[in-house]
Amino acid sequence: MSEEVIYVHNLVKKFGSFTANDSLSFEVYGGEIFGFLGANGAGKTTALRILSGLSKPTSGDVNVAGFDAYRQTEQIKKNIGYMCQKFSLYEDLTVKENIVLYGGIYGMSKALIRERLTELLAKLRFQEYENRIISDLPLGLRQKLAFSVAVLHEPKIVFLDEPTGGVDPITRRQFWEMIYETAERGITVFVTTHYMDEAEYCDRISIMSEGRIVALDTPSNLKKQYNAENVEEVFIKIARPVPS
C-alpha cells in the first residue's frame, strides 16, 4: 500500500453542545478512491469541510497531504482540488476563460495553463468548444469539464462532494471512467455520494451515521461481513438498524 495522504485520528467537531463528528479515525492512501457515505445529517459535510481546510477541528489529529488541519490550512488548500454538487464553473465565461481563471487561482504559469488546456481539450474531444460559453454546453460536458478543472493543477487529493447529482446514467458512467483514470495518475479521489451503485466502484468505503464512522472496508469485505448482496443493503443494515 502506498503512503497515507489523509490521516485522521480521533477527530471531533462540536458546534456548541452538538457533536457533528464524534472521534473519527481513518486513513486514505495515495491513488485510492475513497467513498464517504452516510445519510443526510450524518456529519459528512462537516468532515469534508475540515479536510478541505474550510473549518478547524475541535480536537484530534488531522493531516491532509502532509499538512496539519489546524495551522496549515493554506498549504492544504494548495494541494487539493474540489468539486461540489452544485455546479462550479462560471456559466457566463467560456471554457478557456474558466480554465485560465482556475489555473491562475492555483498559481499555475501561463505556459502550463496553455499546455494543460490543449491537452484537456484534446482528451475530451472538446476543441471546438474552447471559446464557447459554459451555459451553451450540455450538462454532461459541463460536469466532465468541472472535474477536469478540479484536477487541473494536479493536486494530491481531489474532493468530490456528490459530483454526479442530477446526471444521466451514461454520463455518470463516463464520469467514473474519468475518476479511475485520475486515480491511476496517482491522485487520491475522496468522493461522497448518495448512489450506492457508485459506492461499489470505490476501493474502500466508509459509512457514517450520527457523527461516527460505523463501517470502513472494501465494498466486497463489507458485503461479506454483513451478508449482503450489494452495498445498498449494507448501508440500509447499518444506517437504519431494524428495531428489535
Next chain:
Amino acid sequence: MKRFLGFVKKEFLHIFRDYRTLFILFGIPAAQILIFGFAVSTDIKNAGIAILDLSHDEITQQLTDKIISSGFFKKTDNLLHYNDIDNTFKRGKTKAVIIFEKDFGKKLISEGKANLSIIADGSEPNTATLVTNYTMAIVNDFTKSFAGPVPNNSLRINPEVKMFYNPNLKSHYMFVPGVITLILILICALMTSVTITREKEFGTMEVLLVSPLRPIQIILGKVMPYFILSFVNVILIIALSWFVFALPVKGSMLLLLAESMLYILMSLTLGILISTVSSNMQQAIFISLIGLMLPTVLLSGFIFPIENMPKVYDFVSMILPPRYFIVIIKNIMIKGTGLLFIWKETLILTIMTMVFIGLSVRNFKIRLE
C-alpha cells in the same frame, strides 16, 4: 498577487458580458440625471394661466401683457364668467386664474387701490404655491413701476430677496447632488450584494473558498471592479450635469472626487454586509432596493428637508449614510466649501464604513464556521 489579478479580470468579464449589469451601471445613472433634471423640474416654465378681466381697460391689459411676457406663464384662456373657473381648471391646462375686478383701472387711478384675485389649482400644491408667488412678484413689480397720479404716501418696506449660491433657484442644484447620492449607494450596494450572493447561489463560492485565495482576496476581487466603475460613473455624472445643465463644481474637484471615493467605499461595504445576511439574489435585491432606495429618497434630505420632519424621522435619518453625503456634496458643488466645513460628515461616513467592514467580517466568519 497574480492570482488576485486573474480573479479581478474574471469579475470584469462578468460585468461586460452581461448587458443588464452594464445598463444598470451606466444607463440608469444617465437616465436618472436627465429625468430628474428635466422632468421633475420644480421651476415654472410656461405654466398655463387664464384671465378673467371684468374691467377691460388699458391697465389690466398692460398687467396681463407683463405677466404673459414674463416667460413663466402662457395664457390658456380668456374667461368671461366666474362660472368658467371650475371648468377651465378641470380641463387641466390652467394652473391659475387671475381675476381683475370691475373698473380695476379706474379705481387704481382714482383711489390708488384696486383688487385682483389669484385663484390657483390647489390639487397640485407645489405648483400652486410657485405660480401664486411668481404672479405676486410680477404684480408687485408692476405696482412699483406704475407711476400713478396719486402720490403714494403710505409707509412701505421693500424687501429685496436674493438667493445666494443659486440666484435663479434652479432645481438642478438640488437634484444633481441628490441623484449622485442616491445612485451611488443603490448601484454599489445592489451590485456588490448581488454579485457575491450569485457566487453563493451557483456554488462557485464554495470552490473559491476551498481554493488558495484568501477570503479577503475574494471579497476585494469582487468589489474592486465595482469601485473603479462607480468612480467612472461619478465623473460621468458630474460631466453630464456640467454639459447639460451647466452646473459647475464650485469647490475643489479633488475634494469632491475624494469624498465620492469614500462614499463609494462605504456603499460597497454596505453591499458586502447585505450579501452576508441574504441567502439568495432576490433577497439581496430586495434589501438593497427597498431598504436603501426609499429611505434615501424620503429621509435623507434629498427632496424633503430634514429640518421640517418630525423629530422621529430626524433620528431615523441619522443612521442613513446618504444624509451626510448629500450635505458634503452640496457644500462642495454648490457652495464651494472646503473640508473645514464638512469634516464632521466625512468622519461619520468613515466610521460607518469601518462598522460595515467589521460587521461583514464577523458575519463572514460565522458563515464559514
